[in-house]
Amino acid sequence: MISADRRQELLGRLAALPPERRAAMRRSLGSSRPEGRVWPLSFGQERLWFLSRFDPTDTSYHVPWTVRLRGPADGGALEAALGRIVERHEVLRTRFVMEGDRPGQVVLPPRPFALERLDPRPDPDAAVAAYTGRPFDLRHDPPIRAALLRLGHDDHLLSIVVHHVAVDGWSLDVLMRELAACYEAARRGGEPELAELPLQYKDYAVWSRERADGEGGGHLGHWRERLAGAPVLDLPTDHPRPARWTGRGGRCALALPDARTARLEAFLKGERCTLFMGLLAVFHAVLARAAGQDDVCVGVPVAGRDRTKFAPLIGYFSNTLVLRGDLSGDPSLRELLRRTRVATLTALQHAEAPFERVLAAAGTPRDLSRPPLCQAMFNLSHHLPKADLLRATMADLSVAVWPPPPGGRTKSEISADLYRGPEGLGGWLEFNSDLFSTRRAEGLAADFAALAGRLADEPDLRLSELKGRS
Known part of the structure; x- marks a missing residue:
């Protein structure tokens, strides 16, 4: 097994390569890698996975984000934009399995993203609460889903739910930034301007375990x-x-x-x-x-x-x-x-x-x-990025945060x-x-x-x- 320092050096050299060289290298690596390889979980993921197995109905580790979209919302473009994000971030198309006596994660191949259409009548808050409170099956399904709820003409709710095993508070700002870029690109039939990712979450999971066994153990x-x-x-x-x-x-x-x-x-x-x-x-x-x-x-x-x-x-x-x-x-x-x-x-x-x-x-x-x-837990969330999470526009739509439903759960x-x-x-x-x-x-x-x-x-x-x- 390579050392944490050597791995950092290699990741740095990979990030410095031109995009086409990186793409070619990943294709060559993927051709020799067995299909459905099981990757280790990060320590945080492992704890959340055990909690989900302990109580599969527990929704306290759902991370919902709902926004109100005013304007001519394009459901097809939203669906394409979310699909592009899921394709880009492997952790959003990952399922969680047992490998021997330990849990692991398997990255699923990209596939079309299905944006659900829901009727919010008669109570939009209740409809959002029911949707965000639906449990995930982490063994078989991706840890993200999204729905579009029509409130009226040019007035919709977009409700996104991700399991905490695949996302944190910082990630929501990344998700909304990329959603805006991908939606605008889908509307004009072009490509979003997004920098190539230096690594994937599974790479971090491997690295974090090596670090914990090395310098982190100290x-x-x-x-x-x-x-x-x-x-x-x-x-x-x-x-x-x-x-x-x-x-x-x-x-x-x-x-x-x-x-x-x-x-x-x-x-x-x-x-x-x-x-x-x-x-x-x-x-x-x-x-x-x-x-x-x-x-x-x-x-x-x-x-x-x-x-x-x-x-x-x-x-x-x-x-x-x-x-x-x-x-x-x-x-x-x-x-x-x-x-x-x-x-x-x-x-x-x-x-x-x-x-x-x-x-x-x-x-x-x-x-x-x-x-x-x-x-007891204490959190002051001012240090997290929020500029895109609280954005007011997305292409030709106005965006406003919809109040989250009371979850009825606590950690x-x-x-x-x-x-x-x-x-x-x-x-x-x-x-x-x-x-x-x-x-x-x-x-x-x-x-x-x-x-x-x-x-x-x-x-x-x-x-x-x-x-x-x-």
Whole structure:
């Protein structure tokens, strides 16, 4: 097996070749490769595959994106555009199989893409929810589907659903950028102007496993030490804990007005902290107060695209870091912020270790009634590219994001998913409805917003002086 450095060198040399040389080389390689070769899964894919086998009806790992198209939408051109994207990105025409005792992925040959036509009457929201909530059969079908729903004359919804095993948040921006280029080209009967991809996702999966066995394995010692004795998050519940995790969930809104958010950002800049660090510190404080703990682990997703050649790819690159909050000794908010800053910067230095390997290294006992290691998650999505995801036009169509339907599922017991917009801080607090009532979740959301608003004004307030209603 070649080393990770040698593989990187070869990939770099391949990317530097003229497009026609690369195409010829791939054709020659493909002629000697057995049909239906099984490729390994990346670590993240493997975890999602096992979860899908654990509960095939679980739709919490669906990634839906629905937009409203106003104008003369051309269904045939949309179908051709999506087909071109699926042909271009092999991960979107992949099925997932067992190879011996391990899962693997098989790239299917390109074939015409079928854009479904659905009747949204009488309730478009319900129609989108039903469509996006239809389970995938990853063993036999590609992990993407799309439908066009006619609302009226020159008024349609385009609903795209991809399983998380093949896509992440970054990928959606890539998908919408290429959809616009391919749709416009299909309308004029030409070719889209898209740079050739330097590699495919299956190549990344192979490389990431080699890296984890080599240089990435050196990070596990840090996580083994950092997470030794990490406790479960023991929030008070409103219902008895089921013996087996179901993922049933609900959500309530989180918001902080722009003026308060701007004041918080200015304060954090003076403390050499990012908005992410400040909000994570607040989340740790809220959870610690509610649970009566001074030691809290929160999972944080990171993009995982630490090489420029990964940027134009569609695929699942994200990883999860475990940020362990130290709230011992009744610190002030300023001191908690300092601890959070140090913990975040240290964690990022060891971000190459796959979460699945970290779980094994931490030796956390498995409990079917709760997610492993991280019962809480936190995400601030402002770092992801959104220019094409939130685009306002596509050829001669106007484009607007259609609100996603409530999924009724959650990946963790409690999670905050936030974004920074022109109106301030917005987002959702998702909760496991098997455990918590909506009232309790709303109390936690209110405590979070209140403390985030006070951090800049009362940074020397000690945690014992906090008041809340959750």
